[in-house]
Amino acid sequence: MQTIGELLRHWRHRRQLSQLDLSIAADVSARHVSLIETGKSRPSAEMILRLADQLDVPLRDRNRLLVAAGFAPRYAERALDGEAMAAAREAIQRVIEAHEPYPAVVFDRRWNLVMTNRAVDPFLATVDPELLRPPMNLVRLALHPRGFAPLIANLADVRSMFRNRIRRQLGAAPDAELTTLYEELLAAGPDEASHPVESEIMIPMIIRLDGRELRLFSTITTFGTPLDITLDEVAIESYYPADPETAAYFRGS
Structure with missing residues (x-):
């Protein structure tokens, strides 16, 4: 098991910060950061969380930092369908x-x-x-030949979008299962010709369904300042019509 100093050094290097950069951001001395990383000083839980906040460490990994230093985890991970998450679940349901x-x-x-x-x-x-079959995976559904892939006219663009988003995720925080998904569907994906896109603002996802060509773009919504791991990691993706024809299709006109 890695020590608290090793873990903090790992996250500091991942964020490409020097000890001085981190110390200034967290309002502590660079010497104190160095002593923690070398194991010569045992930080308090509050100091760990202060440094983790400046390093933008996900809540799941903040728990690992606390445990490595001998403290109890600070953040719970509750099931979204549980009683404690009823208000959050209702909010999500209302949004979608x-x-x-x-x-x-x-x-x-x-x-x-x-x-x-x-x-x-x-x-x-x-x-x-x-x-x-559970768990249904959005990336697999979108890119699998027996999923949405045959419907997507600009599959190369959509594949590139997923590749970039997941690459950024892995850059921010490593995850073995997400890495496996990336390698399975994205790392060696085919370079099929992209569908021409007229928009100069964003690349829509172009889907052919029911004899219509639907153009959609999306936005991502997340919870602000969550203290629960589940809420920290959940996202709502909302799709919007990129042209009047697509809007008319979804309105049934």
Whole structure:
């Protein structure tokens, strides 16, 4: 098991900060940071969390820092369907239902789907039932040949989007399962020709469904300042029509 000093040094290097940079940001002396990293000083729980905050360490990994220093974990990880998370779950449900008739999905840090709204159902109806077994993974659904991939006209653009987003995730915090997903679907993906995109603002996802060409872009919503690991890692992706024709399709007109 790594020591608290080794773990803090790991995160400091990952964030490309010197001991002086970290000490200034956390308002402590560079010498104190050095003593902690070399194991010559045992930091308090408060000091660990102060340094972790400046290093933008995810809550899950802040618990690991605390345990490595001999303290109890500070952040709980409650099931989203549990009683304690009822208010948060209701808030998420309201967000995705209010977004109808447009699609919205909720996923965890490994892109496993947690919730969807009814507008997603027509897309799931085209997917091999094998891919719908829990946990349903959004990246796998989108890129698998028996998933959404045959419907996506600009698959290269969508693959590149997922590749960049997951690469940034792994750059921010390592995760073995996410790395496996990346290697399975993204690292060696084919370089198929991209569909022409007219927009100069953003690259939409172009889907052919029911004889229509649908163009969608998305936004990501996360919880502000969560103190629970589950809420820290959950995200809501809401899809919007990128042209009037797509908007008319979802409105049923």
